Amino acid sequence: MRKVSLLCSLFLLATGLSAAANPGFPSPAGWSHNAPPATTDPTRVVEQWHIAGDVASVTFIKDTGTAYSDALAAIEKNFSTNKIRPATDKDVPCQGKTGHEIDFAVGPEGHQLIIHRVIVPDGTGIDTVTYARADGTVFDPDVKKSEDAYCAESGS
Numbered sequence: 001m002r003k004v005s006l007l008c009s010l011f012l013l014a015t016g017l018s019a020a021a022n023p024g025f026p027s028p029a030g031w032s033h034n035a036p037p038a039t040t041d042p043t044r045v046v047e048q049w050h051i052a053g054d055v056a057s058v059t060f061i062k063d064t065g066t067a068y069s070d071a072l073a074a075i076e077k078n079f080s081t082n083k084i085r086p087a088t089d090k091d092v093p094c095q096g097k098t099g100h101e102i103d104f105a106v107g108p109e110g111h112q113l114i115i116h117r118v119i120v121p122d123g124t125g126i127d128t129v130t131y132a133r134a135d136g137t138v139f140d141p142d143v144k145k146s147e148d149a150y151c152a153e154s155g156s
Contacts, residue, residue, distance in 0.1 A: 026146045026149045028142040029142040032049060044062065045061070055132070063127075072100055087103045088103035
């Protein structure tokens with residue numbers, strides 16, 4: 001149960017939701033775009049995609065109010081506190097910058113979600129790509145293509 005609440009905390013940390021136009025992450029082919037929820041937080045733009053009948057989702061957040069180092073520190077603290085060992089926890093190149101990639105599982109045994117997250121510094125804020133899928137399913141190739149295309153961009 002603690003790991004499920006960690007997932008919710010990590011998602012909420014990254015999603016102080018705001019409505020706006022697509023901030024730069026290319027839509028995965030075949031995925032449906034969800035209308036972003038309305039909010040008054042001017043520091044965050046959120047876009048999300050899903051596949052009908054599947055738990056998988058891709059969420060892109062452009063957050064001008066959270067520093068890259070603060071975002072990484074919060075995630076690392078949550079992992080340490082909840083004794084979660086990510087399968088991947090490394091620096092990666094993205095948009096000509098050094099970003100960070102994290103993969104971890106959350107949820108009860110037999111019903112876990114795999115969370116793949118890439119965090120990229122963007123000015124004083126961050127861009128975050130989060131792909132959630134059921135444990136045991138392969139990384140969707142269309143999501144990988146979108147992430148690769150996003151990371152290949154020159155950035156702002």
